[in-house]
Amino acid sequence: MPKLTILGAAAALPEADRENTYMVVEGEHAAFLIDCAGNPIQRLRRAGISLSRLDGLIATHHHPDHIYGVPLLLLGLWLSQRSKPFHVFAPPRTLRALVTIMDAFEWREWPGFFPVQFHEVSLAVGAPVLDWPDCRVTASPGVHMLPVISLRIESRATGNVLAYCCDTAPSPSLLTLTQDAQTLLHESAGEAPGHSSPAQAAALAAEGKVGRLVLVHYPERARNGERALAEARAVFRGPVELAKEGAVYEF
Numbered sequence: 040m041p042k043l044t045i046l047g048a049a050a051a052l053p054e055a056d057r058e059n060t061y062m063v064v065e066g067e068h069a070a071f072l073i074d075c076a077g078n079p080i081q082r083l084r085r086a087g088i089s090l091s092r093l094d095g096l097i098a099t100h101h102h103p104d105h106i107y108g109v110p111l112l113l114l115g116l117w118l119s120q121r122s123k124p125f126h127v128f129a130p131p132r133t134l135r136a137l138v139t140i141m142d143a144f145e146w147r148e149w150p151g152f153f154p155v156q157f158h159e160v161s162l163a164v165g166a167p168v169l170d171w172p173d174c175r176v177t178a179s180p181g182v183h184m185l186p187v188i189s190l191r192i193e194s195r196a197t198g199n200v201l202a203y204c205c206d207t208a209p210s211p212s213l214l215t216l217t218q219d220a221q222t223l224l225h226e227s228a229g230e231a232p233g234h235s236s237p238a239q240a241a242a243l244a245a246e247g248k249v250g251r252l253v254l255v256h257y258p259e260r261a262r263n264g265e266r267a268l269a270e271a272r273a274v275f276r277g278p279v280e281l282a283k284e285g286a287v288y289e290f
């Protein structure tokens with residue numbers, strides 16, 4: 040059964056003991072990151088996920104708090120003697136940003152560097168991202184300051200769905216993505232342009248008839264969570280929780 044592990048849960052401004060939001064999905068055959076902050080090698084090791092099992096990265100958009108760990112990720116995989124290809128899936132502008140960042144580190148000169156294969160994700164409702172033996176992943180665009188995708192991850196083993204709504208204001212395009220998901224992981228940075236409040240995340244959870252709502256990418260003021268949880272529970276009657284770093288969600 041695939042599982043998603045939260046590697047970071049903070050909003051764009053991290054705290055002393057909370058990293059920017061990113062996560063890893065691991066199945067029987069492979070694992071992939073969703074966004075890449077902090078030092079992902081350290082967090083993957085802490086989560087007990089072997090670097091050799093990592094097949095790729097899905098980058099939702101190119102704000103720094105979502106992709107600044109990529110150079111350290113690729114450096115760490117290179118130092119761990121990786122030879123097999125690494126796959127990167129992202130909207131076109133995000134792929135261009137990642138190449139530009141890596142070019143600043145002159146990565147093409149690193150001896151024996153493994154192949155990195157880039158895959159464009161179109162900004163359309165239900166756009167295919169990847170078909171892995173463990174999961175099928177599709178995307179839909181959100182509403183943010185940059186092109187951004189949210190994800191629907193369907194387990195081949197169980198048929199269960201985990202949806203992740205990344206930085207986004209409420210949008211009708213996200214309803215298909217989240218419909219009947221067992222778990223909806225939703226950013227809750229607050230009601231602001233390009234973001235959602237806990238109540239807005241809960242409204243999508245209710246409309247999509249999801250099983251459980253997990254708030255992530257939440258700011259410091261929500262740290263103890265009571266206000267955010269109360270706001271969400273007033274709108275969505277199912278279970279609601281705040282994502283904790285290291286938390287594991289099987290689906």
Ligand SMILES: [Zn+2]
Pocket residue numbers: 100102183206
């Ligand atoms: Zn953003």
